[in-house]
Amino acid sequence: MAMTTDIKKGLAINFKNGTWLVIEAQFVNPGKGGAFTRAKIRNLKSNQVIEYTFKAGESVEEAEINRRKCQYMYNDGANFYFMDNDTYEQFSLPSDVIGTDKRFLIDGISCYAMHIDGVPTSIELPPKMDFKVVTTTPGIKGDTATGGSKDATIETGATIKVPLFVKEGDMIKINTEDGSYVSKAN
């Protein structure tokens, strides 16, 4: 089994009798101490998220996972349905496994399915995705009450904060991790 000391975002590890995906890794020097990596990890089966702080240089066992390209098709509320791009096989994942990623899923969108032992267990969105702004109020010059941003609804139905210059019909780039506006997409 491969070992690594490079604990970083996107890495799958075997830890505490499970397979976990590192969803956040922060390098810290606490108080007067040495270097540590503070990680947020998500269990790929139960979706449970925990925090664990590793000593810098600590090696962990890399998990064998397979990232396969797939396409989102539809959902029935309880389950979300996808199709594998190579095999055309369909599979579903329960709504709570998809979590907050559902706000960025529209029919036909491409993403990755994470397979453990050949079974799709969760999905991963591209870190940045482009979406069309469906509705937003016109930005008013010199409007100080809104503080430089306003709400916009994108084609998936999700509402996000955008700068005042964004208009209806614009394509914008969104950070899918925290749902924040990145830039105009061109």
Next chain:
Amino acid sequence: MIYDKQTAIERSKLTKSLRSFFEKEKFLEVETPIMVRIPGMEPHLNVFETTLITPNKKTKLFLNHSPELQMKKLLGANFGNIFTLTKTFRNGEIGGNFHNPEFTMLEWYRIKADYKNLMKDCENLIKTLAGKSQITYQNHKIDLKAPWEKLSCEELFQKYCKISLDQNRTFKQLKKTAEKNNFDTKFCKDWDDIFFKIFLNHIEPHLGKQKPTFVYDYPSTQAALAKKSSKNPFFAERFELYIGGVEIANAFSELTDSKEQKTRLIEEQKLRKKLKKTIFDIDGEFLASLESIQQNCAGIALGVDRLFMILMDKKNIDETLLFPLNKILN
């Protein structure tokens, strides 16, 4: 990038009220440099370097990671109570919710005082900034009424891990006791590594949840510029303030014994060499100015962006900054 004007307005108000607090307390505001020739010796910190180029010479300079050496030089020059609000820099730390490589640091130093006086200052300052006796941070109510919770490192290790630090003073002892209690000590190379691995995973998440918590009397191995406790020199008169699980400030009863300080700096310099970090000179002027500090004094460094993040109820420090590096690099 979204430039949120409302956040900028709130920040500006907080900064004004912070300055007026110290003005009322009769502190002198001083400006400390961003570029220095000799930064503090903290063994584990990584610094940013730059070069001053003049026609005949190149001089290596560093971006300050703390204004503490300069502040103590001013104490030695008899400045009395002083504070500074400055930018500080740490290399090698990025990601997560609570850190930007460039951050705003508030440091204040009180004469005729020890670290207990600074705990009172923290209570008064933060209550004043909040403007109310209870705040909500990420759906948790935090009670700001004084006195705040005070727990020593020894008490915390006993409470959450059933381990006595005082009874396990060597690496071998602490490792054995920790492993007996099922704590993971893998890859820990010294006593402090075990301390931090347990502290970060099993203690820190509990701190400052209902009330802000002062964690005090840290092991002397992590004393830096702090005076050792007269009651038990295994520990040093140092505290950290936690609010909502986040470390906000670090304070000392200042060590003014220049001999002991010199010994510590030499040891820390050696450790930096061993850890393959940039080596700094020992600041002779700093050591000399300690000798002219006549009274007991205490000093504290407070992460302003982190405090504002909590007072403004923001999840991520980036939301308190107009130009967070995390977003710019993204």
